[in-house]
Amino acid sequence: MNLKQLSDILGLSPTTVSRALNGYPEVSEETRQRVLAAARAHNYRPSARAKALATGRSMAIGHVMPISSQHEMMNPVFADFVAGAAEVYAREGYEMLLSLVRDDDEERSYRELAARGSVDGIIVHAPRRGERRIRLLHELGLPFVVHGRASDERADYNWVDVNNRRAFRRATRFLLDLGHRRIALVNGIETMDFAIRRRAGYLEALAEAGVPADPRLMRADEMTEVYGHDSAREMLALEAPPTAFLVSSMITAIGVRRAAEEVGLRLGRDVSIVTHDDDLSYFRNGGDEPIFTATRSSVRDAGRIAAEVLIGVIRNPGAAPVHRMLEAELIVGQSTGPAPAG
Amino acid sequence: MNLKQLSDILGLSPTTVSRALNGYPEVSEETRQRVLAAARAHNYRPSARAKALATGRSMAIGHVMPISSQHEMMNPVFADFVAGAAEVYAREGYEMLLSLVRDDDEERSYRELAARGSVDGIIVHAPRRGERRIRLLHELGLPFVVHGRASDERADYNWVDVNNRRAFRRATRFLLDLGHRRIALVNGIETMDFAIRRRAGYLEALAEAGVPADPRLMRADEMTEVYGHDSAREMLALEAPPTAFLVSSMITAIGVRRAAEEVGLRLGRDVSIVTHDDDLSYFRNGGDEPIFTATRSSVRDAGRIAAEVLIGVIRNPGAAPVHRMLEAELIVGQSTGPAPAG
DNA sequence: CATGCTGGCCAAACCGCTTTGAAATTCCCG
DNA sequence: CGGGAATTTCAAAGCGGTTTGGCCAGCATG
Numbered sequence A, B: 001m002n003l004k005q006l007s008d009i010l011g012l013s014p015t016t017v018s019r020a021l022n023g024y025p026e027v028s029e030e031t032r033q034r035v036l037a038a039a040r041a042h043n044y045r046p047s048a049r050a051k052a053l054a055t056g057r058s059m060a061i062g063h064v065m066p067i068s069s070q071h072e073m074m075n076p077v078f079a080d081f082v083a084g085a086a087e088v089y090a091r092e093g094y095e096m097l098l099s100l101v102r103d104d105d106e107e108r109s110y111r112e113l114a115a116r117g118s119v120d121g122i123i124v125h126a127p128r129r130g131e132r133r134i135r136l137l138h139e140l141g142l143p144f145v146v147h148g149r150a151s152d153e154r155a156d157y158n159w160v161d162v163n164n165r166r167a168f169r170r171a172t173r174f175l176l177d178l179g180h181r182r183i184a185l186v187n188g189i190e191t192m193d194f195a196i197r198r199r200a201g202y203l204e205a206l207a208e209a210g211v212p213a214d215p216r217l218m219r220a221d222e223m224t225e226v227y228g229h230d231s232a233r234e235m236l237a238l239e240a241p242p243t244a245f246l247v248s249s250m251i252t253a254i255g256v257r258r259a260a261e262e263v264g265l266r267l268g269r270d271v272s273i274v275t276h277d278d279d280l281s282y283f284r285n286g287g288d289e290p291i292f293t294a295t296r297s298s299v300r301d302a303g304r305i306a307a308e309v310l311i312g313v314i315r316n317p318g319a320a321p322v323h324r325m326l327e328a329e330l331i332v333g334q335s336t337g338p339a340p341a342g
Numbered sequence C: 001c002a003t004g005c006t007g008g009c010c011a012a013a014c015c016g017c018t019t020t021g022a023a024a025t026t027c028c029c030g
Numbered sequence D: 001c002g003g004g005a006a007t008t009t010c011a012a013a014g015c016g017g018t019t020t021g022g023c024c025a026g027c028a029t030g
Helices: A003-010 A014-021 A029-041 A048-055 A076-092 A103-116 A133-140 A164-177 A193-208 A225-236 A250-262 A299-315 B003-010 B014-021 B029-041 B048-055 B076-092 B103-116 B133-140 B164-177 B193-208 B225-236 B250-262 B299-315
Strands: A060-067 A095-102 A121-124 A144-147 A159-162 A183-187 A218-220 A244-247 A272-277 A293-296 A323-326 A329-331 B060-067 B095-102 B121-124 B144-147 B159-162 B183-187 B218-220 B244-247 B272-277 B293-296 B323-326 B329-331
Touching (some): A014 A029, A144 A299, A159 A164, A159 A299, A164 A272, A183 A225, A225 A244, A225 A250, B003 B029, B121 B299, B144 B299, B164 B183, B164 B193, B164 B329, B218 B225
Parallel strands (some): A183 A218, A183 A244, B159 B323, B244 B272
Antiparallel strands (some): A293 A329
16 A cells, blocks of 8 residues: 555545645645545555655664674673663654674775665764764764763764763772772773773772772773683782772673682672673662662663654754763662771 | 766766666676776765665565563563674675564554565564464565564464473483482573473473472573572572572573572582573673583574575565574583482 | 635655666677 | 677656645635
8 A cells, every 4th residue: 555545545646645644734634634544544654665765864773883803792781772772763753773883894884874875863882992983974974872982082972971980980989988909990891982981980089099000900801701700710819819899790790709709708798899780671780689789870771862862963953962971870789898807 | 976976977877877786787897897986986875765665675674572561671682683683684785673662562563564664574583472473474474584483373484493492301301310309490481482492391301200390499580680599599498499490591590590609509519500591792601611501502693594594585485484493502511410419 | 806815735846766668789690 | 781689778667755836716805
């Protein structure tokens, strides 16, 4: 069933039917009702393809996830972010296009996306140090919102981000206040912008407390469980092991906990863990009493917000860049306690 | 830059340029080279919108993820499956459209997807008991592949699935062979097809060994960490607690492990765990020595295979339904050992 | 009563590509 | 060298919508 057929049935021109369906005023209320009823009755939906061509808008938003050519990892946080964004798209009539692109042909992919016109806007994921996509997207004139920030990009752009620096500074200070002095940082890969900021927050807090940073207590890698485990095992074997760990992800924190338990340390007594918690739907940090003390910020909310911002930008292209800084809350759970004496 | 402009530059008709770009034989090799060079030089890409309208194919594949209206959970396994599928799409020139649809307006969503013609085919995720989407999609005439199976659908259809029944029967038998008699099942929600099959495999193995199934040792819920923990805590508090757990997901198994450790049981000695392992990129089951004994089957591979099957179906609509049964391997790790005496 | 609006509708052009059917050119062979 | 076949190119008609500009009837205005 296409527009022509529907209009034939109704004895109206396609013009009138189109206007009736799209809420234009130049059609009598009576006709509009007749058209709407017929459309429903015949289960008519305008072809997305034709509509996109005619209007010049595809009503789709692209999520481009960089896949590192070295580490083939699918970011688990991505799933929840996308779920949040998808909610908004469904509500606003947009579709979601997902591309995973290897970082070695990133530029080509973005250019193609723009030239082919399959999306009206883009969410940029996982900004890194020396991020080049922002300049590229500006040049391409495609509306976009960055989830996170690109530290060394001087131009202004739309972003939605957690205040990672402040969160990790607070978390570190919290551990310092508990008497910890040897605090390990088990971070994400430090080419990722969020990891750079977390490290900065951690170092700031240490500096403020006059505690020297120890390179042997700082790790950065992909945030898997095994990485958490192995890092913790090695650090706990040092002659002066850490008494606390600051970890960048719940999953990695699970690994750290496993390591601690393997060497007979009890969490919250012998060793403390604070982790960042993205509030993932399948990995809720306990029920009433959180398992881990954590800096929590829902990545699903971030997805929702980013989608809303992007739709706003698409609708109102001239507006000034939007920045949404989300603050993480510090949740005190069972994984922290005073530094053990000695 | 559109086709018309490019053809004007070249002094050729749009027809010829189109044919040259799409590899039709009716154009001289010399002209083709000239056209290709000009296209590259001017960075020309055909508009996806126009192409879709003209060809009737959108070169996009829809992934429809049901979101339960009760439990708002984003399946973490989904991310890796999608990553696998995306690889194939990138290679084959398809785009991926993601819809999360609440199960209460599922039928509407699918009808809309079909009528609007924004995708050429669909991957159906998370089939459940009493699955109605298969009949619907047949009716709509949209090519599709199911990830999993729908037990009570008698019509034939394309599917890619893990042999869940066999995997769980093997795992149960493995535990039985180690002397365990009180084996708990910590399953996914048992309206999900995969969970039904896993339960069947578990029950079969028990029956074969003449061990009666104990309803107090069988749980089914969303596979979160907290669920694993709470179920295990409760079961371990029974007067006759289980000596082994068979768990449906690594994440849930982590919760079970946490519960075991809380009550002072050591894994592989006091209590055993076998889990299903989807081989998630961020949750590799240890390095050389697996943490958990597990039935392993890469969901990323499943995504790849499902995508390939679907593309095959789209290209060759008449073919007989394709079934791809993936076998899980049983990996022996550190989480299992002989049943404790007594 | 001529004029100017206005509300309701329509024909036709257009979005940017593919594809059909035909025309123009080249080639081959008797 | 002429004529049919093969090669190369093109004009025009879609695909299924939106949108521009115009038509017509009915009504108020001067």
